[in-house]
Amino acid sequence: MTIVDENDLIRLLNSIQELSDEITQNRSVSFSLHASAGAIKTQAAHAQTGFVLRRFNLDKVQDVYDGELERMNASLAAENQTLQHDNKQLGALIREYEQTLESVMSAFRTRARDVQDHELALIREYESKLIARESEDLLRALSASTAQSAALGRISKTLRHFMRVLNGEDAEVADTPSPEAKQGDAEEFDFEEKKDWSLERDCELARLERENSVLRRMLRMEVYEVEADTKWNVTDYAVDNSRLLGPRPGSSKHPPQPLQPQKKTLGGPPGTVGPYGTYKKGKPG
Numbered sequence: 378m379t380i381v382d383e384n385d386l387i388r389l390l391n392s393i394q395e396l397s398d399e400i401t402q403n404r405s406v407s408f409s410l411h412a413s414a415g416a417i418k419t420q421a422a423h424a425q426t427g428f429v430l431r432r433f434n435l436d437k438v439q440d441v442y443d444g445e446l447e448r449m450n451a452s453l454a455a456e457n458q459t460l461q462h463d464n465k466q467l468g469a470l471i472r473e474y475e476q477t478l479e480s481v482m483s484a485f486r487t488r489a490r491d492v493q494d495h496e497l498a499l500i501r502e503y504e505s506k507l508i509a510r511e512s513e514d515l516l517r518a519l520s521a522s523t524a525q526s527a528a529l530g531r532i533s534k535t536l537r538h539f540m541r542v543l544n545g546e547d548a549e550v551a552d553t554p555s556p557e558a559k560q561g562d563a564e565e566f567d568f569e570e571k572k573d574w575s576l577e578r579d580c581e582l583a584r585l586e587r588e589n590s591v592l593r594r595m596l597r598m599e600v601y602e603v604e605a606d607t608k609w610n611v612t613d614y615a616v617d618n619s620r621l622l623g624p625r626p627g628s629s630k631h632p633p634q635p636l637q638p639q640k641k642t643l644g645g646p647p648g649t650v651g652p653y654g655t656y657k658k659g660k661p662g
């Protein structure tokens with residue numbers, strides 16, 4: 378598809394304007410000719426009736442009057458023929474101008490339609506490219522968000538595993554899904570409560586602590602008060618056991634030292650404390 382220069386388009390528009398002006402002038406001339414033809418027809422009608430000649434030429438004789446009338450009719454006929462010829466030529470020119478203008482306008486409309494089709498094709502092409510680029514950007518953003526969500530899921534899973542390990546839960550049992558949960562989303566979830574191993578461990582440690590304190594009281598050893606909000610420390614428990622049991626055989630060359638009796642009396646004066654730290658009832662006085 379060729380591209381018309383702007384100068385050629387301007388010249389084409391100027392030619393169209395000139396043709397339109399000429400057609401307007403020709404139409405005005407044709408209108409004036411039609412008016413002149415009407416006036417001539419009126420004069421011919423008056424000549425046929427003889428009203429004008431009779432009105433203005435009453436002093437002439439009949440022969441002169443007839444000769445003048447024939448001469449006037451001949452001139453009118455010649456002028457009428459000339460006007461008819463001019464009218465035919467003007468009609469041909471008008472038709473030619475109309476055909477030329479129609480061809481020019483058809484070419485102009487064709488060119489305008491081609492330019493419009495070209496612009497629409499460019500618009501569609503760029504719109505398709507923009508839509509494709511937007512789709513690619515959306516897909517990249519979706520993949521990035523999906524990867525980020527997956528990474529966050531892995532991090533949260535690792536944190537849950539770490540918290541379960543810190544709380545004393547069995548992480549392998551907690552993370553392993555049950556066979557019923559693997560069958561599908563349509564099946565119901567298993568909401569059975571798992572055994573709280575950390576609570577059992579704390580209860581067992583508290584029981585051992587109380588038993589250890591009772592044994593220390595029985596052996597008249599120093600009892601350390603343990604605060605309620607202090608957590609059990611395995612190292613302290615190992616140290617306390619080492620104090621009770623003594624050094625292991627072969628771990629040291631020095632013999633185990635005997636336990637020193639406690640200087641402080643626990644529970645009151647001698648004879649008032651029974652087994653397991655209970656108090657005896659006093660004798661009535």
